[in-house]
Amino acid sequence: xxxxxxxxxxxxxxxxxxxxxxxxxxxxxxxxxxxxxxxxxxxxxxxxxxxxxxxxxxxxxxxxxxxxxxxxxxxxxxxxxxxxxxxxxxxxxxxxxxxxxxxxxxxxxxxxxxxxxxxxxxxxxxxxxxxxxxxxxxxxxxxxxxxxxxxxxxxxxxxxxxxxxxxxxxxxxxxxxxxxxxxxxxxxxxxxxxxxxxxxxxxxxxxxxxxxxxxxxxxxxxxxxxxxxx
Amino acid sequence: xxxxxxxxxxxxxxxxxxxxxxxxxxxxxxxxxxxxxxxxxxxxxxxxxxxxxxxxxxxxxxxxxxxxxxxxxxxxxxxxxxxxxxxxxxxxxxxxxxxxxxxxxxxxxxxxxxxxxxxxxxxxxxxxxxxxxxxxxxxxxxxxxxxxxxxxxxxxxxxxxxxxxxxxxxxxxxxxxxxxxxxxxxxxxxxxxxxxxxxxxxxxxxxxxxxxxxxxxxxxxxxxxxxxxx
Numbered sequence: 001x002x003x004x005x006x007x008x009x010x011x012x013x014x015x016x017x018x019x020x021x022x023x024x025x026x027x028x029x030x031x032x033x034x035x036x037x038x039x040x041x042x043x044x045x046x047x048x049x050x051x052x053x054x055x056x057x058x059x060x061x062x063x064x065x066x067x068x069x070x071x072x073x074x075x076x077x078x079x080x081x082x083x084x085x086x087x088x089x090x091x092x093x094x095x096x097x098x099x100x101x102x103x104x105x106x107x108x109x110x111x112x113x114x115x116x117x118x119x120x121x122x123x124x125x126x127x128x129x130x131x132x133x134x135x136x137x138x139x140x141x142x143x144x145x146x147x148x149x150x151x152x153x154x155x156x157x158x159x160x161x162x163x164x165x166x167x168x169x170x171x172x173x174x175x176x177x178x179x180x181x182x183x184x185x186x187x188x189x190x191x192x193x194x195x196x197x198x199x200x201x202x203x204x205x206x207x208x209x210x211x212x213x214x215x216x217x218x219x220x221x222x223x224x225x226x227x228x229x230x
Numbered sequence: 231x232x233x234x235x236x237x238x239x240x241x242x243x244x245x246x247x248x249x250x251x252x253x254x255x256x257x258x259x260x261x262x263x264x265x266x267x268x269x270x271x272x273x274x275x276x277x278x279x280x281x282x283x284x285x286x287x288x289x290x291x292x293x294x295x296x297x298x299x300x301x302x303x304x305x306x307x308x309x310x311x312x313x314x315x316x317x318x319x320x321x322x323x324x325x326x327x328x329x330x331x332x333x334x335x336x337x338x339x340x341x342x343x344x345x346x347x348x349x350x351x352x353x354x355x356x357x358x359x360x361x362x363x364x365x366x367x368x369x370x371x372x373x374x375x376x377x378x379x380x381x382x383x384x385x386x387x388x389x390x391x392x393x394x395x396x397x398x399x400x401x402x403x404x405x406x407x408x409x410x411x412x413x414x415x416x417x418x419x420x421x422x423x424x425x426x427x428x429x430x431x432x433x434x435x436x437x438x439x440x441x442x443x444x445x446x447x448x449x450x451x452x453x454x455x456x457x458x459x460x
Contacts, residue, residue, distance in 0.1 A: 063394075114357060124394035127344060127369045139357045139370045144392070162374070164293075164354035 001189055001214065004165045006109050006227070007141065009150075009174035010119035010126065011096075012198040012205075014106075014220075015133060017042065020096030022200075028085055028092075032077065035200050042199075044069035046178075049120060049149040059147045062122045066090045094125050098133045099195065105220020107136045108229040116141045118159050118172065120149045139163075151182020160188070173223065177211045184212070191215035191223060231419055231444065234395045236339050236457070237371065239380075239404035240349035240356065241326075242428040242435075244336075244450075245363060247272065250326030252430075258315055258322075262307065265430050272429075274299035276408075279350060279379040289377045291352045296320045324355050328363045329425065335450020337366045338459040346371045348389050348402065350379045369393075381412020390418070403453065407441045414442070421445040421453060 011017045021038040029037065048065040051057050067090050074081055081089070109115055115137050117126050123142040130137055143149045146158040160167045167187030174180050175195040184190050192213040198205040208216050217223035241247045251268040259267065278295040281287050297320050304311055311319070339345055345367050347356050353372040360367055373379045376388040390397045397417030404410050405425040414420050422443040428435040438446050447453035 114361065122394070123369070123392040127393060131344065131368050138361050139353070140368075145375065162353040163357060164352070 001171070002169055003113060003171045003189060003227070004169040005114045005116055005160070005163050006171045006173060006191075007116045007118035007156075007159055007188075008106070008137075009172070009176065009179050010117055010121060010129065011093075012195055013173060013175040013193060014102050014117070014135060015096040015098050015129065016197070017093070017096050018198065018200045021092050024092035024095070025089065028089055029079060029081065032079055037073070037077075039200055039203060041066075041069060041073055044072065053149050053152055061144065062093075062120060062125060063090050066093060093121070094128045095132050096129060098135060099220075101219040101221045103134060103136065105222075105224050108224035109220070109227060110136050110138060112227065112229045113171075114138045114163060116159065116163065118150075118155070119143065120155075151178055151185070153182065153186035156183050156186035156188050171215070171227075173220075175206060177206045180211060180213050189214045191217060193217050193220065193223060231401070232399055233401045233419060233457070234344060234399040235346060235390070235393050236343045236401045236403060236421075237346045237348035237386075237389055237418075238336070238367075239402070239406065239409050240347055240351060240359065241323075242425055243403060243405040243423060244332050244347070244365060245326040245328050245359065246427070247323070247326055248428065248430045251322050254322035254325070255319065258319055259309060259311065262309055267303070267307075269430055269433060271296075271299060271303055274302065283379050283382055291374065292323075292350060292355060293320050293352060296323055323351070324358045325362050326359060328365060329450075331449040331451045333364060333366065335452075335454050338454035339450070339457060340366050340368060342457065342459045343401075344368045344393060346389065346393065348380075348385070349373065350385075381408055381415070383412065383416035386413050386416035386418050401445070401457075403450075405436060407436045410441060410443050419444045421447060423447050423450065423453060 008014050018038055022034040025034040025037055048069050116139050117137050118141045119126055120143045122144045126140045126142050141159045143155045146154040148154050160170050171189045171191055172183035173191045175193050175198055180190040190213040192211045194208050196205050238244050248268055252264040255264040255267055278299050346369050347367045348371045349356055350373045352374045356370045356372050371389045373385045376384040378384050390400050401419045401421055402413035403421045405423050405428055410420040420443040422441045424438050426435050
């Protein structure tokens with residue numbers, strides 16, 4: 001492999017969305033089960049993006065999709081929340097804790113490769129999230145730049161084109177099979193990082209045995225070692 | 231002013247293109263006056279972008295424009311250089327030294343604001359340049375994302391839109407009047423940083439007296455102090 005760029009998925013792969021979203025929901029919606037609420041909100045994530053990907057609706061920013069699925073979920077659970085609370089809830093996705101190995105692993109990978117965030121989060125969301133978690137990326141590359149969502153090939157190819165490298169010179173790192181399948185179909189190399197607690201303590205995350213990839217790692221530090229970084 | 235994002239021009243404002251380009255030209259073209267060559271190459275910069283901005287030609291990446299103006303200049307000076315040398319010359323613009331106050335000033339501004347590189351350099355060029363000079367930006371925002379060049383309003387407005395702020399919440403920092411005039415016309419706030427040696431020792435750079443701006447600073451450290459950063 002002739003890797004020049006290592007592109008990292010964010011939600012679940014680099015940051016712990018389950019813990020971060022649940023912890024921020026608790027004070028805003030004290031009467032709901034915060035962990036279960038975070039999971040059910042996230043369950044609506046891929047279907048909401050698919051409606052954009054499949055042309056059922058115009059391009060919409062992730063914050064808009066998060067707001068719509070939040071409104072839907074609150075209605076379903078018969079929970080009342082005013083507009084300001086809903087806006088604050090949408091912004092909990094802008095500030096999430098990194099997994100314990102993310103910052104140090106990224107720093108090692110960055111010493112040898114260009115590191116990029118490549119997420120379905122919007123450019124502004126990612127810039128805020130990366131800054132608040134002090135994640136050492138060289139650049140932010142959002143699906144927004146291709147005006148569609150992963151796993152569309154256009155997202156991965158736009159990333160390679162903006163960094164002026166061939167698709168096979170990009171290693172996509174993710175904890176999700178659907179993301180790596182999309183990356184491989186677009187010509188990228190793939191690394192699976194197992195994050196068993198990604199969906200919370202009571203849900204099954206993607207496991208190595210189920211995933212087809214070029215590299216498998218159990219943390220960003222393990223990935224850095226396999227990539228021969230100092 | 232309610233500033234959220236501070237966007238920095240790169241060539242001349244954050245890095246010393248004249249010294250960096252001349253120093254890298256010297257070993258590649260030992261028989262030419264490197265400083266004069268750098269200046270004459272740069273003289274072709276704005277006219278080459280204007281042909282894109284005015285629709286005389288399709289969108290072209292800055293590396294392409296640099297290569298064309300290099301070929302033109304070599305022809306004019308009757309200097310021979312093979313294709314590999316020409317490719318290496320184009321890439322000297324990817325690696326330029328920061329002004330002495332750039333890294334420390336940027337770090338202070340970043341402690342309070344989102345900092346972005348906003349240059350006519352391509353996204354890949356900027357990512358490499360920012361990495362090699364260790365410039366502490368939160369994100370890279372190239373004119374390439376708007377597929378035109380500064381001072382077109384679309385470049386400044388695309389930057390604000392991607393960061394989900396209003397144009398007047400962005401402070402554009404540059405050492406060039408034409409850039410700040412463009413930013414102001416697009417609704418941004420403007421800060422002029424005087425870089426008297428920007429064009430080399432024997433050429434006049436833009437001076438404060440000639441520039442209309444919201445803030446004037448003589449270095450990034452002075453700018454950081456005026457922006458009340460720690």
